[in-house]
Amino acid sequence: MSILLGLTEDGKLYIRRSDLERLAERLGSTPEELAERLGAREEPAGRGSRFVLDDPLGFLLSKVLEVEARLRRLEEAGGMGGVKRAEEGAMGDARRVGPSEFEEALRWAYSQARGPTGYAPIRAIMRLVSSKLGLSEAQFAEALAAFAEANRGRVLLLQGGDEKVYIGGRAYGYIKLL
Amino acid sequence: MSCKTPLWPVASPEAGLAGKRWLSAAEDLAALASRYPLAALVGRAGMGKSQVLLHLCKDSCIYIDATELQERSLAQIAAAVAWRLAPRLRGRIAEAYRSYGYSGLLSLAQADPSWVLSEALSQQGARLIVAIDEFIPSAEDPDFFRAAAALHRLRNLAPRSAGFIFSFLPEVYEKLAEKIPPLGNILSSVVVQLPDVLDEDDVLEIANHYCPERAKEALAIWRARPDITVRELLMALSSPAKAVEVPIS
Numbered sequence: 465m466s467i468l469l470g471l472t473e474d475g476k477l478y479i480r481r482s483d484l485e486r487l488a489e490r491l492g493s494t495p496e497e498l499a500e501r502l503g504a505r506e507e508p509a510g511r512g513s514r515f516v517l518d519d520p521l522g523f524l525l526s527k528v529l530e531v532e533a534r535l536r537r538l539e540e541a542g543g544m545g546g547v548k549r550a551e552e553g554a555m556g557d558a559r560r561v562g563p564s565e566f567e568e569a570l571r572w573a574y575s576q577a578r579g580p581t582g583y584a585p586i587r588a589i590m591r592l593v594s595s596k597l598g599l600s601e602a603q604f605a606e607a608l609a610a611f612a613e614a615n616r617g618r619v620l621l622l623q624g625g626d627e628k629v630y631i632g633g634r635a636y637g638y639i640k641l642l
Numbered sequence: 643m644s645c646k647t648p649l650w651p652v653a654s655p656e657a658g659l660a661g662k663r664w665l666s667a668a669e670d671l672a673a674l675a676s677r678y679p680l681a682a683l684v685g686r687a688g689m690g691k692s693q694v695l696l697h698l699c700k701d702s703c704i705y706i707d708a709t710e711l712q713e714r715s716l717a718q719i720a721a722a723v724a725w726r727l728a729p730r731l732r733g734r735i736a737e738a739y740r741s742y743g744y745s746g747l748l749s750l751a752q753a754d755p756s757w758v759l760s761e762a763l764s765q766q767g768a769r770l771i772v773a774i775d776e777f778i779p780s781a782e783d784p785d786f787f788r789a790a791a792a793l794h795r796l797r798n799l800a801p802r803s804a805g806f807i808f809s810f811l812p813e814v815y816e817k818l819a820e821k822i823p824p825l826g827n828i829l830s831s832v833v834v835q836l837p838d839v840l841d842e843d844d845v846l847e848i849a850n851h852y853c854p855e856r857a858k859e860a861l862a863i864w865r866a867r868p869d870i871t872v873r874e875l876l877m878a879l880s881s882p883a884k885a886v887e888v889p890i891s
Contacts, residue, residue, distance in 0.1 A: 617868025
């Protein structure tokens, strides 16, 4: 989906009404609601209308500050509870977990998924850890790579398996924690 | 220089088996195979599964490298076993062997694998160990379920005069246990698992077996790479001596 942004005669950014309608429809909103959230005002243009952003830079800055303040409030609200995780997930924020928090979740997931040889399918581990900590696949891979590097000889990764996860340039299907 | 580190460290009868835990695994497997029709040896790639099987097969035993088989089926196992025992056999199997060689045995086995296997084993007399290596070489093997079906058939056939030992990678064993629980459950009672990682004693025992002069170097290599496999360690020891970086924590 592409949106055409234009400049008015006096150098302000504008979005055509038809584009804003398509964007609003995609976001499950109305053009008027979206215009209000974007800080845009409607003005006639030719036979239709357009939405003009009077101060886009100021608007972006205010939004950044608003998000920052919201995050601070959530952090102050206490720990790394589910509300914060949900907020972070909804905002697509890069979830960061500490090594000990990751290890705890990893060991719990491993205890749930390991089989008779002591190896566990890494996909199952990833699903359990990610659902517990609210991590994306990339964040899980990054955290596991760091954990494996810090615990060489105590984390074994096997390359075989039907479902694999890429860690440090290699695809692995099973994991064992010693 | 008394080094006999194999330059290309894959299993061979000449290389010999080193390491107490590996010798113990071989003994455990021999005990299982003398009691049960099926046993399993599980170990990471490069940790010595094939060498354990070859050690076990020094005496009265049939070792089959399944990478030589055209396909992973009971018929192929039956034909390979019958081929090794053929000079001692009689009746239809001996007739097929004399007339058509291996093709005759395979043809007979394809028609009735269970009968060929049972007949060949019962005719040869004393209890026999049959070690089958790399029957399912990877969890992604396209013939995985076909090979698993052959294992399942062997489990049900339960030949009285032989103990079959199969080697598996951990991921293959895990997949078998997950996808075919009846097979996984019975194998879990007859499995021997090789060490996942080497400890200091293992490294010294292995190094002293192949190249005592480089035992200290072997320890340094292992300290730098604690998850190193036996094969990787032997590869490192078979290369010309060089400085090894040892992390100081």
